[in-house]
Amino acid sequence: MLETPVNRLIPTLAVPTIISMMVTSVYNMADTYFVSQISTSASGAVGIVFSVMAIIQAVGFTVGMGSGSIASLKLGQNRRQEADVVASSAVLTALVLGSVLASIGIFNIGEIMWLLGSTPTIYPYALDYARYIILGCPVMILAFTLNNLLRWQGKASLSVIGLGTGGVLNMVLDPLFIFGFDLGIAGAAIATLLSQCVSLAILASFFILKKSDLRVSPACISRSPKTYIAILKQGMPSFFRQGVMSLGTMSLNWNARLFGDAAVAALAIVTKVFMFIQSVTIGFGQGFQPVLGYNYGAGRLDRVKEAVVFSIRTCTIILTVAAVIGFLFAQQIITLFRDDPLVIEIGTRAFRYQCFTLPLGAVLTFANMFFQSLGKSFRATVLAICRQGLAIPLVFLLAWGFGLTGLELTQATADLLGFLVADSILLHYFMKEFGKENH
Numbered sequence: 001m002l003e004t005p006v007n008r009l010i011p012t013l014a015v016p017t018i019i020s021m022m023v024t025s026v027y028n029m030a031d032t033y034f035v036s037q038i039s040t041s042a043s044g045a046v047g048i049v050f051s052v053m054a055i056i057q058a059v060g061f062t063v064g065m066g067s068g069s070i071a072s073l074k075l076g077q078n079r080r081q082e083a084d085v086v087a088s089s090a091v092l093t094a095l096v097l098g099s100v101l102a103s104i105g106i107f108n109i110g111e112i113m114w115l116l117g118s119t120p121t122i123y124p125y126a127l128d129y130a131r132y133i134i135l136g137c138p139v140m141i142l143a144f145t146l147n148n149l150l151r152w153q154g155k156a157s158l159s160v161i162g163l164g165t166g167g168v169l170n171m172v173l174d175p176l177f178i179f180g181f182d183l184g185i186a187g188a189a190i191a192t193l194l195s196q197c198v199s200l201a202i203l204a205s206f207f208i209l210k211k212s213d214l215r216v217s218p219a220c221i222s223r224s225p226k227t228y229i230a231i232l233k234q235g236m237p238s239f240f241r242q243g244v245m246s247l248g249t250m251s252l253n254w255n256a257r258l259f260g261d262a263a264v265a266a267l268a269i270v271t272k273v274f275m276f277i278q279s280v281t282i283g284f285g286q287g288f289q290p291v292l293g294y295n296y297g298a299g300r301l302d303r304v305k306e307a308v309v310f311s312i313r314t315c316t317i318i319l320t321v322a323a324v325i326g327f328l329f330a331q332q333i334i335t336l337f338r339d340d341p342l343v344i345e346i347g348t349r350a351f352r353y354q355c356f357t358l359p360l361g362a363v364l365t366f367a368n369m370f371f372q373s374l375g376k377s378f379r380a381t382v383l384a385i386c387r388q389g390l391a392i393p394l395v396f397l398l399a400w401g402f403g404l405t406g407l408e409l410t411q412a413t414a415d416l417l418g419f420l421v422a423d424s425i426l427l428h429y430f431m432k433e434f435g436k437e438n439h
Contacts, residue, residue, distance in 0.1 A: 001076070001154065001294040006306045014287025016156035020147075021283035023160075023167035025276035028053075030171045031188045032272045034178050035129075036338045040265045042185050043338055045125035047268025048253055051116045051246040052105070052130055056137055058242030059101060060144025063094045066235025067145065068152030069373060071214055072290055075153065076297030080213075087149050088220035089227050094145040098138030105134035117253030121261055125185045132189035139196050146203040153213045154290050158206050166199030237372045241384035248388035248395070248414075255399040255407055262340060263404065266347035269337045274354055274411075277322050281315045281361055285369045292373040305434050308370055308426075315362035323358040326351065350408040357415035364415070367422040371429075379425060387418035 001009070036043035067090030074083040105112065113126045143162070150159040170191050177187030207216045222228070232239075249271065256263040288311045295303040326333070334347035364387055371380035391414035398406030398413065 014284045016160040017286040018283030020160040021279035025279040034174045041121045042125045044122045044264035048126045051249045054246035060141040061238035062235035064145040064148025065238040066231040068148040072152040072293040073297040076294040084215040084220045087214040089222040094142040098141035102137035128186040136193040143200040162203035166195040170195035237380035237384040244385045244388040248391040262342035266343045320359040323355040327355040353412040357412045360419035367426040390414040
C-alpha cells in the first residue's frame with residue numbers, strides 16, 4: 001500500500017472490483033433483458049423498481065463505505081482492535097436498517113409503486129417484482145456491507161468471488177424462473193433474491209474462515225453511539241449519492257409516464273446500460289479508495305496526489321472510447337432489449353445524448369471518492385448529490401419546456417453541470433493543499 005508504484009497498485013486492486021461492479025451491473029441488466037421479453041410494460045416496471053434498489057444500495061453503501069473507510073484508516077495507523085469494533089458494529093447496523101426498510105416497504109408496497117411513477121399498465125408488474133426485492137432488504141444491505149469491508153482492506157478479489165458467484169447464478173436463474181417455471185416478472189425478482197443470499201453466504205464465510213484482516217464478532221460490537229454516528233457520517237456521501245439517484249429516477253419516471261409505457265421502458269434500458277458502462281469507473285474508484293485512505297492515514301500525500309491524477313486520466317480515456325462505441329451502436333444496443341419501434345426510437349436518442357457527456361464521468365466519480373476517502377464529508381456529500389440532484393429540477397424544466405426531447409436530454413445536461421461543479425471543487429482543493437505546481 002505504501003511502496004508499490006501507484007500506477008501498478010491501483011490497477012491490481014481495481015481489476016477485481018471492476019469485474020465485481022460489472023458482474024453486478026450485468027445481472028441487473030439481465031433482469032431488464034429477460035423481463036423486457038415479456039412486454040414493454042414489464043420492461044418499464046424494472047425501471048420503476050430501480051428506485052427501490054437504489055435506496056437499498058444507498059443504505060448498504062452508507063454502512064459499508066462508512067465503516068470500510070474508517071477501518072482502512074485505522075488499519076493504516078495499526079489500530080486493529082478499533083478497526084474490528086467498527087466492522088462488527090457495521091454488521092449489526094446493516095441488519096437493523098435492512099429489517100426496518102423491509103418492514104416499512106412490504107406494508108406500504110402499493111402506495112410506493114404509485115409514488116415511484118407507475119402507470120396503470122405498469123403497476124401490476126411493478127408490484128410483483130418489488131415484493132421480493134423489498135423482502136430481501138436485510139440480505140442485500142448486509143452483502144453490500146461485507147463486500148465493502150473486504151474491499152477497503154485491499155481484498156477485492158474475495159469480494160469479486162462473492163458478488164460474482166451471485167451475479168452468474170442470477171443470470172442462469174432469470175430465464176429458468178421467468179419462462180421455465182412460468183413465474184413471469186416475479187421470477188426475475190426471486191432469482192435476484194436467491195442470488196443475493198448466495199453472495200451473502202460466500203462473503204460471510206470469508207470472515208468466519210478468517211480470510212479477512214478484520215474480525216467480525218458479537219464481542220466486538222460497540223455499545224457507544226459515537227461508533228454508529230461515525231460510520232453513518234462517513235458513509236453519508238454514499239447515501240446521498242444513491243438516495244438522490246432514487247429521487248432522480250422517480251422524477252424521470254414521473255415525467256416519462258406522460259409519454260407512455262414506451263418512454264418509461266426506453267429510459268429504464270438506457271439507465272441500466274449506462275450503469276454498466278459507469279461500473280468500470282466506479283470499480284476503478286473502489287480500487288483507488290483503499291490506496292487513498294491508507295496513504296492519507298500514513299501521511300503519504302505525494303502518493304495521494306499521484307493516485308488521483310492517474311485514476312482520472314485512465315478512466316477518462318476508457319469512458320471516451322466507450323462513448324464513441326455507444327454513439328455508433330446505440331440503436332443496436334436498445335434493440336437487444338426490446339424490439340418495440342417506439343422504445344428503440346426514444347432509447348436511441350437518449351443514449352446518444354448521454355454519450356456526449358460520458359467522458360466527464362471520471363471527474364464526477366473520483367472527486368466524490370477522493371473527499372470521502374479523506375474524511376471530508378461535507379465536500380463529498382455535495383459532490384455525491386450534485387449529478388442526480390441537478391437532474392431532479394432539470395427533468396421537470398426540460399420536459400415542460402421541450403417535451404420528450406427535454407426528457408431525453410436531462411441526464412446529459414445534469415452530467416455537464418455536475419462536472420463543472422466537481423472540477424472546480426477538486427481543483428480548488430488541489431491548489432490549496434498541494435500548491436499550484438501540482439495543478
